[in-house]
Amino acid sequence: MHPKNEFRGVWIATVVNIDWPKTSIDNVEKEKADYLEILEAYKKLNYNAVIVQVRSVGDAIYPSEFAPWSRFLTGKEGLAPNPYYDALEWMIEQAHNRGFEFHAWLNPYRATFDLNKNLLSPGHDLFKHPEWMIEYGGKYYYDPALPEVQAHLTKVVKEVVDKYDIDAIHFDDYFYPYAVPGKVFNDNASYQKYGAGLSRADWRRANVSNFVHTISTTIKDSKPWVQFGISPFGVWRNKSQDPRGSETQSTSNYDDLYADPMLWMDQKWIDYILPQLYWSMNNTRASYSKLVKWWSENSNNTAVYIGHASYKIRGDSDKSWNFVTEIPTQIDFARSFKNVSGSAYFSSKWFMGKNFDVVRHLEENQYKYPALPAAVPNLRHVIIDTPKVIEYNKDSIRYNFTFKSPLNTKVRYMVVYGGEHISKIDINDATKIVEKIAVKEVDGKITFSIAAGKLNLFKACAVTFIDYYANESTPTAIDLKKPFKNYIPAQPNENR
Structure with a gap:
């Protein structure tokens, strides 16, 4: 089966140099060559979208009014590339030249990757607005409750939409942070000020939802064709918490990350949803097959794509990932649902220079022919x-x-x-x-x-x-x- 319309995306992570640049001290020429190598590898595999991390920890891989240059790009935060180039503009152009959609991926709320302030530039928001920050589990986060934080992060997104020829703005699964055992995310001050009688959980969810809604209208007011996609954690709620939930025993968006993807879809705030189903077909706690079915039955108003864990191939305690056929089987299964219309993979390095047998299998079977991403429901x-x-x-x-x-x-x-x-x-x-x-x-x-x-x-x-x-x-x-x-x-x- 070779669908003509199918989204085939790959995440290119820049944070701590996961995928690109390979090291933070690569020269510009090497950075460019390495990025083109990623594009060429995935073009050969007939992919058609790249999801590139352009802001990961309060920084930017583009010249920004609101954030310093990323140290993952230039070796030192706040330092521009030398020789100078606008990395984002160049990356978008190269992607489009090869027929890829370019989805600009931002982590809005994560402000730092650790507590080492010496790595930050004086232009970082941690120094400019310490009152916006909450320290939790060895990192700093923007407090999602503060109106001034929401306004600032909206400007960050608007700058990218206005200045760059992107196809989408993409958020991943980081809203309120994942729980760290024994640690408390201390937002007492803002809860007292803005809680308005809501339970803390409902209030946090409302903070995230307000932000998602604002981002949605901001994007569409500027460029109605730019999509807004979110790639949430793979479980909305467990059935044990909510009869509408999935048959899983797992962390969940709604109860642990204070994110409610069901609401965003109902309200038409997002154009596509890309749940991260990073488990094997028959995983006992969270089965890929049950979750694909659940998302296909519970999503509306949006395109549905599935996130796959190429990083787990031959590297996970779940031995299903040792089989060449795990991901091909996942693709075939997702294709059997008519409203599931594509896949994305975390992350780009796992099909480059490794896992050749899986790549060859995809090249000869599932991805033998090109495909075009279809227009998302609200833009048809x-x-x-x-x-x-x-x-x-x-x-x-x-x-x-x-x-x-x-x-x-x-x-x-x-x-x-x-x-x-x-x-x-x-x-x-x-x-x-x-x-x-x-x-x-x-x-x-x-x-x-x-x-x-x-x-x-x-x-x-x-x-x-x-x-x-x-x-x-x-x-x-x-x-x-x-x-x-x-x-x-x-x-x-x-x-x-």
């Missing part, structure tokens, strides 16, 4: 423009195409499909996708070329637009056996 619409060919020709090396820029559609990509005959091209067949091209419009025209080797296999092709919302237009077919030039007649002179 019909594109009224269809591609209009101005010129098409070929030589021994390449096929060259020129199209008229559409009048009503902001186009992100064009997709080319191959076929046997101009009347027989199935654009719903993933095996017929030849190429997805990032669009550059110049003087009202879109021009691109495709290597002859790729198109020589076909007698005809069809071309579609993909807009910024990820919707696809109806196709225009081209007979590849005939050169084509559209001669525009001279316009009569109206001023005679």
